[in-house]
Amino acid sequence: MIWTTANHWAILSGVEGNLAAYEAVLKDIRRQRIPVDTLYILGDVVGLHPDCEALVERLRSPKAGEPVPQICTGWWEEQYFNLHGVGGDPEAQALRETYGDDVLEKLWNNLSRESVEWLRSLDFGFLELDCLLIHGSTVSPSDELTPNTPPTILLDRLLRAQANQLFCGRSGLAFECHLESGAIGSQVTTLDGDIPPVSQTLTPRKVIGVGSLSRDLDRATYTLYLPHTNRLQFRTVAPTRTPVARGFG
DSSP: OEEOOOSSEEEEOOOTTOHHHHHHHHHHHHTOSSOOOEEEEESOOOSSOTTHHHHHHHHHSOOTTSOOEEEEOOHHHHHHHHHTTOSSOTTOHHHHHHHOTTHHHHHHHHSOHHHHHHHHTSBSEEEETTEEEESSOSSOTTOOOOTTSOHHHHHHHHHHHTOSEEEEOTTOOEEEEEEOOEEEEEOOEETTEEOOOEEEEEOOEEEEEEOOSSSSTTOEEEEEEETTTTEEEEEEEETTEEEEEOSOO
């Protein structure tokens, strides 16, 4: 994890090599009334798309005036690491079970070894102010949080990171889940008897899904966030159509 500071964030995930969708997001960012000074990409910058190599080159060389993307690894990056023998699952079992053996050659041809090594240099996640920005959660990149995830699990993921807000991208969904204030009581029983119960007061917390650039071929969804006002906006853009937006602009 690394600590950073920023004023206006654009947060996206699930690019999966879709260079056209990424360019559409950058174009939409430039249109914002409040300039975006920090761009977070929460994993899955690569995937099955044939433009993965071009997308990596684009990320490594932002144009003048563009925010330098702050990128963390995701599920697809882990699959590339496994395929190249530098991940935790050298047999790429999760990839095989999801996509079959035929996908291995395609991924191998999608990225150069140099690009894979660059991906290995990325962070696991970011801690900014009271926010955790990560692909899945601190449990793993494959940890998929959604609006249907039990609140106890959402709270566990927030407490693990000691964060009040968790921005994640694994599900590909754009959502905002609120956990209201309350208290948790716990008690431990040992062979010598009960240890006095402990009560922990909880402040309101949120889990935010930031959307995806590749789950829907006709559109890309990403998130804008203003930390000093805690204002959140989901934006939808199309590479060949006029962007549509909801919320503040």
